[in-house]
Amino acid sequence: MSTKDNSYASVMARKNEIMKISTGLDYDTYAHSPIAFDYERMMDDTGYTMEDIVRIQHETKVGNTPLFELHNLTRAVRKISEPGKGARILLKDEAANASGSFKARRAAVSVFEAASKGYKGVIAATSGNYGAAVASQAVQRGLKCIVIQEVYDSRGVGQPEIVEKGRKCEAYGAEVIKLTVGPELFYIHLLTLEETGFFNSSLYTPFAVKGVESLGWEIGNEVRERYGKAPEAVIITHAGGGNLTGTARGLLAAGCEDTRVVACSVDLSGLHMASDHDFNRKSFTTGHTGFGVPFATWPDRADVPRNAARSLRYMDEYHLVTQGEVFYITELLTKLEGIERGPAGNTSLTAAVALARQMDEDEIIVVQETEYTGAGKHHNSQLSFARENGIEVRRGDPIDNIPGKTIVIPERLDQVWGRAEDIDHLRRSYLRNAARLRPLSDWDEEDVSFLAEDLKTEQNWIRLQMQEMNGE
């Protein structure tokens, strides 16, 4: 038994020490200031080349997933587009990875790292597909696995999708710690890391984010091989930022410098993510703005001191879609393309339909993931559950969607538009968060240079914002 003080405040105060032991990384060595740090050196220091990543993933049934052209959906989009418009829509079928999602790529490298450093087990704090991915990789590498999940509201009611994700973790032999709603999940995470001495298989370590690079790499290379050019756009479901960061880095490694990197989230504006009441009033458990916006505007809120997933560093556009639009497209994918996939993975497919309409016929847009589907993790389960929880579900114009109140499923494909989010607005929000960590008056050249890179913008733009913030 531990003789340490395990109160909430004491454990939180030991955060940095626990992180150092459980990741094997000393994040302090990369820091220049409370804001600036050497991101690329942190990524390089993992020591994994693209060839290493591909090999490691191949060993554990990850990667080299099919890239399908969605002929019927593309044709349907062209029918509702202006003449000459309607880009070719491709879909990377990540459900084919062990455990059924792209998260296996992150887990593969993270668990390999844990095994090679001699840890006896791994811990992941996630209610998403990542838990099953880590469990599946751990069992293949002979490591024990604990998954910590936020599952229930105070009535003991769990969303069918999260319940299913818990089942899948247990199916792979993981211990699953199931919790009620609240940010104290991080406290349990730290406590369990300390008690077990296991590796922190966080979604946000450089190892996990490196693991996604193979996804962008495969897309870039395969599109060029089959179509003789890089894709014009790759659209990525965005939550914590690792999917976008890793894919974009992989695309760059494959030489796709001009490919537009488009983020997409389900718009859940108005719902509080840590609210017991709101918890079961949302029909998406990830890929939504409740993670996408806060993680874009301050990545270092993650469970590691310096997040390797930094979405604004790579994002060109951010597109939001409604719950009803995603459910519509999920059903349409099944009926038109003959493949059944989970709704969360279809978030970016929904935005792809809207964007393809505005692109030329000879252009290519790639939807870079799918996820498995089954009982609980299915749009029918989610809609049935929403209705039982007092949410109105109807067909109509998706513009009438109200998160937590109404899900409006489009009546026709030409109603699927979503909306573009203003990225500069996100960038300014990031800067305000940075100013909370280090007063604006203390920002030096190193900070400005880091911020420009981290926000994919110019140093002059940062200086202009600083002047405006000074005036506030």
Added chain:
Amino acid sequence: MASIPAGTWVEIESVVLTPEERAPSVPEDTKLTPYVMWVSGFLVEDGEVGEEVHVKTIIGRALSGKLVRVNPNYTHSFGKVVPELLKIGTEWER
């Protein structure tokens, strides 16, 4: 009531934080509720539902808590028919 024999697969519950102990950042409605956790494991000694018991989890960790479920199972499903989905993909061409 017959006691649950040692070795049975059970679910235990424990209150991690009482409402007063919850994190400062928690919204008001959540702050009214305790922070609760559940874990499944094999019962170490015979016990009763509602009793404090020890379990060994699937990976061999020793944990304790209130026994709440015996042979905890999953019942999630595809839900009830959602009529709004039925015509999608069959109507779009018309």
